[in-house]
Amino acid sequence: MQTFAALNQPRVGYTLNIESPFTDVSAAPSRVYDIVPVPNDDFIYDYTLQHPNTTTWGISFSQTSASPINIQYQVWFNATNTANSSDIFGRDALAIVRGIDEAIITVLNDPTAMVKANIGIALKDWPLIPPGRLSDSVVQQLGSVFFFCSEMIIFINVLNQIVTEKELKLRHGMEVMGLRPAVYWLSHLLSNTVLVLINALVTCLCGLAFGFKIFRNANFGVLLIMFFLFGEAMVMFAFFITTLVRRARVAVLAGIFLFIIGLLIESFVFSSSYIGYIWWSGIIPSGVSYVLGLLPFFNFGHMFLDISSMTTGQLDRLTNTYIPGPGFPWSALYSAPPSDTLPFYGDNPPAVPPVIQAWYLLIMDCFVYGLLLWYCDNVIPNEYGMAFPPWFFLTPDYWGFETSSAKSTNRNEWQTHNTSGKVMIPIEGDEDSDVLVERDRALDSSYFPALKIVNLRKVYRNSALFASKLDKIAVRNSCLTVEQGTLLALLGQNGAGKSTTISMLSGLTPSTSGDALIYDMSVRNQMQRIRKIMGICPQHDILFDDLTAREHIELYAGLKGVPKSQLKALIDERLYAVRLHTVADVRAGTYSGGMKRRLSLVISTIGDPKIIFLDEPTTGMDPVNRRHVWSFIEKLKRNRVIILTTHSMEDADVLGDRIAVMCKGRLRAINNSIALKSKFGTGYRISVVTHQAQADQVKSIVQRMVPGAHLDDDSAGALIYRFPATSMGAIPGFVKWLEQNKNGLVKSWGISQSTLEEVFLKLIRESSHKKQ
Template sequence: MPGKPVAGHTIAWVVGMFVPFFNFSQLYIDVTARSTGSTDPLTGRFVDGFGFRFIDLYKNPLVGGTSYGNLVLAPNTHLMFLILDMLFWSVLAWYLDNIVPNSYGYRRPLLFFLDSGYWGNRPSCRRALQKMAFAVSGRVPASRDDSDVIQERERALNLTKPTALRITNLTKRYTNGMVKQTSKLAVDNLCLASGKGQLVALLGQNGAGKTTTMSMLYGALQPTSGDAFIYGYSVHEDMDEIRHRMGVCPQHDILFDDLTASEHIRLYAGLKGVPLDAVDWLVRERLRDVRLTPAANTCTGAYSGGMKRRLSMIIATIGEPKIIIMDEPTTGMDPVNRRYVWSFIEKFKQGRVILLSTHLMEEAECLGDTVAVMSKGKLVAIGPSIRLKNKFGAGYRVSVACDEKPESSTHLREIVPRIVPAAKLHDETSNTLVYHVPSLTNLTNLIRYFEDNPHGLVHSWGITQTTLEEVFLHLVARSQRHKQT
């Protein structure tokens, strides 16, 4: 029947176009059929094959000694199909890699290749910011937001003042389940801006959204909504450009146990394009700055946790990045080496933006030009540490150790409020009273009473300003109360 050859020919072409294994195996069969010798059944002698010549690429092979014309494709056709397969599957892999969602990285729109920005024609930063500002212009700040947080949001959305880091309503929501979906809001409309030479210290409990925020900035996670601009480049559209200007010290060290510290630095210097004549200087200087020189030629598999953190921080600074993200960089360090690292960070931030998360209040207070406190994914307070202490702190912390007599603490609890009516008892432990005094009013009278000790009730006393840790605990507790109500 005339229809069967046509159908068979069509099927052969379709299979050949999209199944590279078929083409490869058919090529192998065609070549070996002509090249491989055989044994003569009559004489038992081995007879050499005809060999496969270049012209044989264009001849239809014989099947069982018979030529089937166009039903059996010539070897050159299979070779052409292999080349087309390579191009087709490579393009498909590139396309799916860009659009299929996964746990890490960014997913582009289905028609991303039609966007001129993908091919290098970037829209101006101002146009991108105006588009974002228009999208969020109708959002009214929550009535419970702190005034500094509202002011920071307005600063982040103010297009007239250029900033090196601009985060605009960045949001990340995780969803679980296929039919009945449940969601968790990890980062809730975060707005923040920072200029060159500034270090922003992020404080928050575990799960507050610090690492999630940083992961969205360096491209490990895709925001649910909102955007962030780093030197004018959007994390949605220009992540490749951002990564050229960024250094990252992740929360967990990513090191090769079989390489030394020097080899790590040389490896990443090569990846970042550091000139070869500057690599030796870079190795010496960076290792000296964080006091790793004695262990320069030791494999990192033998390093302690603090040593690995110092090496990870060095790697983040290679290539003169314009912005550095440090996720708890001093975890596991002893106080001595931590001080060296602080000095290095303070020196390195000149002309750059550093976003640093930490659980150490002293670190945030020492390094942070701006301290941002997050709770349950929201920014609850922001500003210099001295402003946060003045605004949210209780003023001064007065601790007094009573005499060993049982009635001494009872008498002091009656006397202190008479001298300083605004004093509030915060804690009482083993004959030690701790008061919060909001201002200096009458505080000198209380100090005079402690010094004179007319009733013999005071064993020792001390006074300090409210610490950043107390401010942090107060802000977290306040945020949790707001969530419950």
């Protein structure tokens, strides 16, 4: 055998271990050997039965006579090793037989050996033994891929869920109502940590139930923590990615892309120990493994390989069989896998780090992605363009240490800052006198009502870098004031700038220039404080389909810090007020459009806000419920400021203490309903029915009593007059005359005032003729 090994060494690398490592037949081999001598034939039988699939072939020599020496040998092939059976019975068999023959002839030709031998070959069956567990080798080779996939389901779900909340503006809705970003992320982290833990536990228990060696031979805690840390690192990785995308569809696609990258790494790198350990072989610069350590699936694949090679065993590339590993106790975490479970690169095993390092790297991944999430979430502008500057973490405001300017506003300084030297929109020749008065009031440095808007302007830029003709000026230097206890109704066509005004005042979008003071707090730098006293009913309902009306109120009451003891009474009272009490425990996803609006309205009133923004709150409401909502809003007015935008003239007429009409981003008119109707309306319409013969007489009386009266219609004694607003003073006397002559000169009469709708249409018509 020595001669056989020596002759074949240059060809196939076989070496003979003179000192047999096999003395105890039940001891498992601890590494891959080449050719080893064993005590006798029985040893081979027993060994093969106890350690299936660990040998390919054996040779048994026997001496049948002493003189001349007869040597007989039998070549036994392991028939259970089906992977390359054709080689064993074909090419390999011939090669081995030829090799042994050459060795014997060499020995016989050695004059010093004095050996005479006949060569005889006999075939013998290898003991038939059950094949090894196929499933173990599959787990060894594909386990990291399989278990990686189960974690990726959570990863993609996190991406989809968070970006959907962003897309549907649910997150911002909650933030405007007082939710802190840290609380938002922590709640997601907590719920996903529970999911990850359950997933890790189920994976380990299933692995044990199916009897995979990696689960039976490794410490349960080690596996559980490995799956858990991997899941957590993937969740943090997903959180970070959500800051970079705005659409749920893009997020899912990004998730699938990363899933495929991870899958490739797991299946091509870590399913083979030869490639899996190459990072520590010296062939690749050592820093590469640390950079790759930023990918959670790299660390997971590495650790899975360590554990599986010490539990399931190692694939012997020579014999294509698995050599069982020594197992993976907890203590094995602190050292590198034994070198005989590692592949060799040349003559050297790789310098693999301790197994626990993969844990440390996974924990590091959690912190790195947590930091990136925190930074990007603050710096990357949201859907509305709000973002902190890149150095936000250096500002005391961010950390809650309010600077004196953020704590309280010096009214004089604020006023000077927002007016002097600022570009004011030029006053047009025919600017409405009320608008001019309103502007003066806003610029008055001694007048500070609950809400004061000065020079507020919003330009939606077409390009982030430079101004262009395509920029959209949504609000043109608005100046407005609103007293506490009043409701200002904002009217305007689609695109007039109403929602943009509300968005700037509620901190959803930053203003381009100008500022507003809400109870002496600036919307530019004191939004956190303003949010504590603010409620908003946004234009589009921000509701969770799976929550009931009651749960919505509980959620927002929690954010607003409403005491639990007041919660039940609050829910009952508010839901009854808008007639949602009968569906308090029904999921909001099943509500009609009008019901959703009413729930959004109720939400905006939670926490006793001092200022409430209602953006088209009555859209889609039937006349009955609209009246309930009117009386609810009417009651809310006391001690508050309410800003209401609407397309319903009725809403504005009934609720608005003052009505402001916006056209193309500019304030065109502002006053109470009666004054607006008088000023912009067509005045009064009076119809007088007389005898046809006396019509001329009545006409001359009207012309005398109401000089500006305009006859719109005259048919068969029915006269329809339009009295301009300027002739208001003459109306009482004329009405008196009509009553005195009723049943005489006058058969009957009627009077009606211009509607707000007529006023609105007139203002819009006039505005469309003006140049911007």
